[in-house]
Amino acid sequence: MAESREWAPPASGIPVPAGWPASAATHMALNGVGGFDWDLDRDRVHLDAQALRVLDVLPEEFDGGPRAMLSRLAPDEAAAVDRTVKQALAEGHASWGVYSRLTRRDGCRGWIRLRGRVVRDDAGRAGRVIGVVIDATDELAQAAACLREEEDRPTESNLVVEVTASLARAVTVRDVTAALTGNRRMDRLGIASLFLGQVEGGRVHVVSDAKETSWVPELQYTRIDDDYPMSEVVRTLTPRFITSPEEFARRYPGLWPHIEPLGPSAAAYLPLIAQGKPIGALGLLYRHKSTFSPQERDLLIALGGSIAQSLQRAMLFDQEHDIAQGLQTAMLPRTIPDVPGAGIAVRYRSARLARDIGGDWYDVVAVPGGKVAVVIGDVQGHDTHAAAVMGQLRIALRAYAAEGHPPASVMARASAFLHELDTDRFATCLYAQADPATGATLVVRAGHIDPLVRQADGSVRVLPTSGGLPLGLSAQFGLPEYPVTAAELAPGETLLMFSDGLVERPGADLDDGVRLLAGALRDGPSGLQNLADHLTTVMGEPATEDDMALLLLRREGDVAQPPARRRHQHVAPGDPRALAEARAMVRDAMAEWDMSDRADEAELAADELITNALVHTDGGAVLTLRLLPDPDPDPDPASVTAPAAAPAHDDAGPTRRVRVEVHDLAANWPRRRRPGDDELSGRGLLLVDRLADAWGVEPHGSGKSVWCEFHGPLRPSDTPAG
Template sequence: MAERAAGPLSLPDDWPAHPDISLSLNRMGTFDWDLGRERLHLDVPALEVLDLRPDEFDGRPRTLEARVPHSEGIRLDDVIKQALKDGSEGYGSYLRIRRRDGTMRWTHIQGRIVRDADGRPCRVIGIVRDAARELVDSTARLELAAVRRVQTSVVEGTAAALAHARTVQDVIDVLNESDGLEHLGATSLVMGLLESGRIRLVAEGPDGSYVPGTRITRIDEGYPMSEVLRTLVPRFIESAEEFAASYPLLWPHISELAVNAAAYLPLIAQARPIGALGLLYRDKNGFTAEDRNLLVTLSSSIAQSLQRAMLFEQDHDLAEGLQQAMLPRRIPAVSGAEIAVRYRSARLGQEIGGDWYDVIPLPGGRVGAVIGDVQGHDTHAAAVMGQLRIVLRAYAAEGHAPATVMARASVFLHELDTDRFATCTYAEADLSTGVVQLVRAGHVDPLIRDTDGSCRRLPVPGGMPLGLSAFFGGLDYPVETIELDPGQTLLLYTDGLVEQPGADLDDGMLLLAALVRDGPRDLQLLADQLCGAVDEQGGEDDAAVLLLRRGGARSPGTGGRLQQHVGQGDPEALSTTRHMIRAAVSAWGARQRADEIELAADELITNALVHTDNGAVVVVRVLPGPERRLRVEVEDRSSALPHRREAGESGVSGRGLLLVDQLADEWGVESRGSGKCVWCEFIVPERTSR
């Protein structure tokens, strides 16, 4: 012990050290407070902690007020009073003291309360110590923990946001817009995707940081993203000097960005590299183990999201290409009409839908317009749509009536090996007269845009969706006949144009009508605007739209014209013809004579079918002239002319033409080449203007 070097502990019998020495070396002092006499003793180490000289302290507690800020003194008094009052054995508190130079320093006071025989406090003995270092260390630890929590939260939040990214651009937007880079300390990012041994840059650093020649690079070039994709090992660069030495090709182009650190990470999904991510820093002092783990975790989430996005885009492009291939490649030019069609894929919803449109040229200058939607959002729906579109076109081109076209399409879909149904609207228009026959199968009602721009809903009686009507045996599709004036536009569309999540369908239709009313007159621009509005509203369903405007000007006295072929032994065609006549009579304002017209027409049709070997062609039209007349013509291939004859008392035939003669204002027979035409006319009142 005598050989110990001279110093504070080199005292006789200095081992073990005296408590005063231990306290002093650890910047601790003692105090003894006599509560009864209000006297406070502070030893020299305690005075040093409080930055007081011995001659500056007179033993009174009030003298310490020069060192203890008022707010801190009040807080300490409250702690002491509470401990004295509630019978505590002691107390402890951190407080700041004001040093001689005016700066503040944290100290800690810990006192033991001594009580008399009656339990009253009479004395406090304790320690005062310098707590600046421990609080600095504790604060640093808390701040570091807070930073770690923020960084971990950023990684978790970014991963959650990436789970909703559907495209590669969505992934890039999440990384740029989530403030994740800022919280991770990075100033910018670069990202490249691996494609056939080359790296295609899909996101680059801040404005002005583009490096010429790096848009597409090879994996064997001397760039950091190339390196991490070759090695599949992250690369952490901790200084500008290291960056310049490691990547001389890249550094000269980014040295002006004041980058002093960077992290390049391979993006690996399912054990396959798909790209690389680079984070650039301007004020980074190396990468701790926690930093590296967080960034590797982040890169894993990004890689998984990128792979999902790339697969989604590939599948969507394939499905959309399939659907586009099944839609008409071009819309035929139709004399007397303007037509615009659009298909808007559900980029924000499912991959593909069964929506379709078609325009079908028909004999006699007529045109068929179809809009439909097959149930489902997948390639199967698109395949069913393609088949259904073809058969609808075939049935219409064969000359079948609109109701027959719809009924046969329903039977076809029912017999197809599928569990899907479809909604559809079919319109057959004679543009020379403006007569349009509409059939609706579970579809949304069409709209009419008038020449003044106003838009209204067109209620059309409907049947069941295609496939379901055949399943339930309800193949009766009512036909609505309207007359489209020159300049009026018929709007057919699918529900994706009007349905919005959480919104009522009627509200969507009102909004659509407003968009049409306020939209441009040009049909192509209007179609674009309608689809654009769906995109802005975030519609999750695909949508199709077909606009048909009748051209030309109305000729005075002109009316409509409808035609239907009725075959031998075809009761369905006969029923459709009767319905056509009934609808035409109603649409053309001849309801007062509806029973007479329908009965006379039925007699002429029955006469043709009974007395000839072939079918008949029935035409209903309105004749121009000084008085408005509705004419029914029944044409067949027999040259034998009919004549009136009296039926006997027991006769069951021969009354047909007599009945027609009584009902019609005029009737007659005309030779038509190899056949004849029997006709009858009815004077009908002028229609009131709409």
């Protein structure tokens, strides 16, 4: 590093050269070199005038002794010089040299260099030391600066390499800013603050700064014709390097009051140019820096070129992503209907790649009878065609649900609709119809992932559902039937339906993603909207290349109130003991629930339903008794096969219900018929029709459930307060 000083008149006592060439004394005096002659025999030292100035010793203070020559040195420094001289003399060296620190009379500290030549006689005995004393303060500072420059040069080169590698992976403008502000080498290089500006409509918009303490709101938007360094480099396409606070304040008086609190000593502003046009600017503020070497300037300009290319690519990506996301969002429901007795939260996240418009969707439809249908679906593919198919399929499925078709019929019709479209795409779908009043829920799955249920106590379980082929394929292969899984949501329980983009990760098993989602659902907040945000945040990192949708359905009500009480009994074929135990369970339950007056009827009806299941189907049957707190105001017309006559024993007051269900694995549904007088069978459903207040058949998983209900007066304890 070359040393450069401003001109100053020679110090007092230094002769000005009159002739040419100058004398040796003039050479030494003008370059801060003094001479000494040390007589070892007499232990006396002679110092010339320049040596006295370098050692900062006044002529009247110097008595000619070696100790006086080193009076400005600390005792340990003077002792080190003495040891060096004695070692050179004892070991027969021809010369010696040493650097030492001294403190001048004004309190400033500096360095001197002593170098002497030992003069010996013919016998080799040392008699004199003739040498020079040099002011080495600038020399050592210059050497240290050179060493630092050599050390910083690979560090700066590594910074450019690391940032360039990070920018190669950057996709969005946020990724570009993270690549710049997240590199720790910037702190080690003394970069106190970093500002990235983006040209937007004749203005420079600062989109990122390296540290929160560096944020200057007044500089977030500046016009290109303003007198600011970012605006200037965008106008001129020329870098600007500032090497002192005074220069900063002089060049940019309007900016300096905002920048001064950051404490910069130097700054570099670089235009970001892509395809010959300025797209932004980069500002770097330094501390403890006062110059930029040519190598540093070249490295920073190269860094600006890499940033410009990445920023242009990221800006194009963000524009495409906004267009894609806007198109996708326009095809989703704008509002979610309010459903009495239920809370609903939905979320959608677009794919990470801008052009990948996904086919995921959700929907919420109010259906007749106070029920609600919720849907999650995913059309195959990630393009505009998938989004278009999704929009058509969502509208069709919504129409079928709103017309009141049963869940299996809704899915079958939607599959036929998709098959008739001029497309080769199929779609997975999960459809659930819930009654918030009772919690009764019917779920149909078409090639989709099983839903999860978060129970009132916070535990999470998978809700296994029987599934059919994806929509479009079932109609194509002539398999339009979709099995229906019956479930019940207790008050406070939450059903989670989601698309595979929420749980799929490249190179990871799908079950691992479902387990991660279950943990997030279990540990999430209680509020429904906050829970949806929590799931999106946890499962959104790392972001995937697929879009995702999720839907939360919670049955509201008093969680402290116990759900409908149930009893189960499995009856195997050919097991008379199990049939007897089932009858006993019916009688005990009716007595426990204060329905003893209907116990005989319930026991006989249960016996008939179990017998029909064992006789007309393969395998056993499952008997379920449920105490329901209040009557169903509007039975599902799609599931009731034969309404029973109004019983004479019912009064007009409030009632409670006991439902008897027999579940088997057969798909054929029972028929009520009128047998002849000589026939021995066919009277089971007639008997159930006479005994029960209502009966019907519902799809249940891979089979069906035949049920009947018995009503009784509502107990005072069952009546809610108020």
